[in-house]
Amino acid sequence: MRSIAGWPRQFMAAFFCVLLSGVALAQGKPNVVVLATGGTIAGAGADVTNSATYQAAKVPVDKLIAGIPQLTDIANVRGEQVFQVASESLKNENLLTLGHRVSDLLKRDDVDGIVITHGTDTTEETAYFLNLVIHSDKPIVVVASMRPGTAMSADGMLNLYNAVSVAGNRESRGRGVLVVMNDEINSGRDVAKTINIRPDAFKSPWGDLGMIVEGKTYWFRRLDKRHTSTSEFDIDKIKSLPLVEIAYASGNVSDTAYRAFAQEGAKAIIHAGPGNGSVSGSLVPVLQELRAKGIQIIRSSHVNGGGFVLRNAEQPDDKYDWVVAHDLNPQKARILATVALSLTNDSKELQRIFMQY
Known part of the structure; x- marks a missing residue:
């Protein structure tokens, strides 16, 4: 078998053309x-x-x-x-x-x-x-x-x-x-x-x-x-993420989870409520109390398949200084709150962020 060095010049040229075209393709x-x-x-x-x-x-x-x-x-x-x-x-x-x-x-x-x-x-x-x-x-x-x-x-x-x-x-x-x-x-x-x-x-x-x-x-x-x-958020500037928890609300809900999360140092609690992020009457005073302590309260909905929480519907969010998650489900609302709280703890800024992202 002849070595490549012994190939005729025209074969050598063709071989290297094929080789180089393969390299160029890769x-x-x-x-x-x-x-x-x-x-x-x-x-x-x-x-x-x-x-x-x-x-x-x-x-x-x-x-x-x-x-x-x-x-x-x-x-x-x-x-x-x-x-x-x-x-x-x-x-x-x-x-x-x-x-x-x-x-x-x-x-x-x-x-x-x-x-x-x-x-x-x-x-x-x-x-x-x-x-x-x-x-x-x-x-x-x-x-x-x-x-x-x-x-x-x-x-x-x-x-x-x-x-x-x-x-x-x-x-x-x-x-x-x-x-x-x-x-x-x-x-x-x-x-x-x-x-x-x-x-x-x-x-x-x-x-x-x-x-x-x-x-x-x-x-x-x-x-x-x-x-x-x-985005205004930049991973290169984020070294740690604050604690944000989700409390699932349903009929006969108690305040146990909300108070426990607050005690563990949560900076925000995502209220995963029914319907339009509805809040049980017995929970309203508890969430007001936690908000007064500096914990952000973010209303979301656990309804499957779409929709969004309307601000000041079901609850007077402006009065209570709460945030609504718009169309984000509870788990996505937790992610956004975690990232947003690395920049700000102002509820009005958080609401802007939830509407834009």
């Missing part, structure tokens, strides 16, 4: 970093029939990426294990760690987009947190799965492939943090987990932003709320 692909945090998408069950019974956060990121060789067709992908935690156990410290890493990576010229693999239980919270604090127009996509990769009809592989495709697409820039699952592209600001056992679990009350079919992205609308590069 260089032309977007550079996407997959940051792994754990969750069902990295989970494993004992049997292929186990779609709801499994152990989360077991598969490392390199194995997830290697399991989808087609990723190399759409992007230059590398992975990084930020932590390996079931998402229901994520703390504020985990959010800060992830946020700082995302911010650092997006400042680099050799990073075009970020994908974050995550557990579904708190996907909406992490996505909204990043939507508030990351100052970049580059795509940030949070992806998860409802079934472990060991299950029949597992959804993780396609979700991750779609997420990388969206993160590498320049049309995804400037749209805020995105959540990609079940072929849908949702805003991290709006999306919520609406059911716990089906792959179509994540929905936005105001509709999805777009869809992705066979790797191609189709956009329908944009997010009109402030986010990412237009």
Whole structure:
């Protein structure tokens, strides 16, 4: 067999043209970093029939990426294990760690987009947190799965492939943090987990932003709320997050949770009330008392499927100096309050923030 040095000149020229064109093609692909945090998408069950019974956060990121060789067709992908935690156990410290890493990576010229693999239980919270604090127009996509990769009809592989495709697409820039699952592209600001056992679990009350079919992205609308590069919050300036708690209210509710949270040092309490964030008559004096002690009271609604809390409806918010969460569900209201309180404790400023974000 002749060595390359013995090839005729025209063959040598053709060979190097093909080689250089391949290099140019690879260089032309977007550079996407997959940051792994754990969750069902990295989970494993004992049997292929186990779609709801499994152990989360077991598969490392390199194995997830290697399991989808087609990723190399759409992007230059590398992975990084930020932590390996079931998402229901994520703390504020985990959010800060992830946020700082995302911010650092997006400042680099050799990073075009970020994908974050995550557990579904708190996907909406992490996505909204990043939507508030990351100052970049580059795509940030949070992806998860409802079934472990060991299950029949597992959804993780396609979700991750779609997420990388969206993160590498320049049309995804400037749209805020995105959540990609079940072929849908949702805003991290709006999306919520609406059911716990089906792959179509994540929905936005105001509709999805777009869809992705066979790797191609189709956009329908944009997010009109402030986010990412237009946000007044900056992860690079946030070193810690204050304690904000959620108290769930229903019929026959007592003041036990509210007083306990106050005693533990909560700076704000999200009142997750029925209907229009309604407050039981027996609770009103308690919430007034806590507000007088400097604790912010934020009325939200635990109604599923959409809607928003109207200020001075049901309760005289102006009189009591309370804040309403507008259309944010209780868990998202907690995230925004936590971030906002890192800048201000003024109730009027907090209300402005809840209306703008």
